[in-house]
Amino acid sequence: xxxxxxxxxxISVLMEAGIEEAEVDSEYLLLNVTGLDKAGLLMKLFxxxxxxxxxxxxxxxxxxxxxxxxxYIIGNQNFMGYTFLVTPDVLIPRFDTEIxxxxxxxxxxxxxxxxxxxxxxxxxxxxxxxFRILDICxxxxxxxxxxGLDLYKKIRSKNIPTAISVTAADISEAAVEVAKKxxxxxxxxxxxxxxxxESTGTENNISGLEYRFVISDLFNNIEGKYHIITxxxxxxxxxxxxxxxxxxxxxxxxxxxxxxxxxMDFYRRIVKEAVDYLYPDGRLLMEFDDSQAEPVxxxxxxxxxxxxxxxxxxxxxRRVIEGRFLG
Ligand code: GLN
Numbered sequence: 001x002x003x004x005x006x007x008x009x010x011i012s013v014l015m016e017a018g019i020e021e022a023e024v025d026s027e028y029l030l031l032n033v034t035g036l037d038k039a040g041l042l043m044k045l046f047x048x049x050x051x052x053x054x055x056x057x058x059x060x061x062x063x064x065x066x067x068x069x070x071x072y073i074i075g076n077q078n079f080m081g082y083t084f085l086v087t088p089d090v091l092i093p094r095f096d097t098e099i100x101x102x103x104x105x106x107x108x109x110x111x112x113x114x115x116x117x118x119x120x121x122x123x124x125x126x127x128x129x130x131f132r133i134l135d136i137c138x139x140x141x142x143x144x145x146x147x148g149l150d151l152y153k154k155i156r157s158k159n160i161p162t163a164i165s166v167t168a169a170d171i172s173e174a175a176v177e178v179a180k181k182x183x184x185x186x187x188x189x190x191x192x193x194x195x196x197x198e199s200t201g202t203e204n205n206i207s208g209l210e211y212r213f214v215i216s217d218l219f220n221n222i223e224g225k226y227h228i229i230t231x232x233x234x235x236x237x238x239x240x241x242x243x244x245x246x247x248x249x250x251x252x253x254x255x256x257x258x259x260x261x262x263x264m265d266f267y268r269r270i271v272k273e274a275v276d277y278l279y280p281d282g283r284l285l286m287e288f289d290d291s292q293a294e295p296v297x298x299x300x301x302x303x304x305x306x307x308x309x310x311x312x313x314x315x316x317x318r319r320v321i322e323g324r325f326l327g
Contacts (some may be wrong), residue, residue: 003030004045006054010061017065025070029060032074067246080146082186089174091256093142096313097232100287100320103311104147104230107283107322108133109154111227116160130163134226134277136218136270137233138168139256141179144211145186147230152209153190163208167226169216172255180213218269225279232287233266235259264292271299280327290317297321 001009007026014022031041033056049057063073071077071092076085079093080101086092112131131151135144148166155162168183170176214221236257241249248257259265267286274284284305288296293310300308305323313319 001049001054002046003034003041003049006030006049006057007045010057013061013065017067019064019067021070025064026061028070029064029073030057033057033060068251069247072251077140077142079140079142080150082142082146082149082182083189084140084142084145084182085178085185086140087174087178088251089172089253090140090178091232091252093140096315096319097143097287099311099313100230100232100285101143101146103320103322104133104143104228104285105150105154107285108147108151108228111281111283112151112155112160112162115162130165132165132167132224132226132279133228133230134167134169134222135230136169136216136222137231137256137266138170138179139175139232141168141182141213143230143232144168145179145183148209148211149186149190156208161208163210165210165212167212167214167222169214169218169222171215171217172253173215175253175256176213176215183211183213218266219273219277222277224277225282226277227279227282228285229274229278229282230285231266231270233259233270235263235266235288235292237261237263263289264295267292267296267299271296271303271305275303275325278325278327280325282325283322284325285320285322287320288318290319293318293321 007030010026010029011022014025019025031037033053034041036044060073064070069092071086072088076083077093080098084093108131115131133144133148138144144166148164152164168179170179216222234255234257236259238258238260241254241257267288270286278284284300286296297308297310300321300323305325308321308323310318311320
């Protein structure tokens, strides 16, 4: 069978199974099986496909036809320009969550500049030499890995000597393992890209950048204070999980989705507890669903946060909330 025929057959199998992106997914999986890029595939489209490749392709198409997410089949997803390994133990990074990562990166950089310039406006930590970020409900680690590495690159390019410490925590041991791998993967990538690598540091850390991975039910195993805390907690109303696409409801971890009876279980706990883990002038940033904007904002104000602000995603929905904690 030619590549073109195999692809055509795959498209009809996926369409039959009700997969909306049948054409795109068929091509993705074909590229994955052949190891070709788009141009390479185009050149080969009318050549015979080796039988083994055809079998492997059929196998992947079969998996996709059961609504297993493409990313679990391929094994990764891009987020903020980085590649993240994904397994069924972690939520697949969403593009919407880039709003959270971008904002966290922006706030972190602004705060680092304040520390660096020694602005007397605020007290940003004990000795002001280490900038500390905490991400809870970390899952694949997409938020802390992208935010920490981006911040590190940015401040190093400006010769700002502040050290960065990032803690990524999740209640799931399996998720923490995935997050660790994702850090290693992207750190290695960064180091191999760098011409002048500062070779001090240990296996997982380079000079001025330290990552910790912790198994923790929210803050239970967290120590110390942080300048920025981020979270994309489970926030789906429990009863509504079944109504989501089967890709989500049948394949993604329930643990990462289920926000309890009203979807707000985790915000109640996080908002209350976060204040004990923030430095004065620290910030809490969380992702949520549009419908949760008001109650979460009220909760944050009540807990003592100021400058509580909601940010919208590309679809115009309220997606991220932030607040400043004066201490
Ligand atoms: N936004 C995710 C979804 O659409 C939910 C993520 C979460 O609960 N943290 O499924």
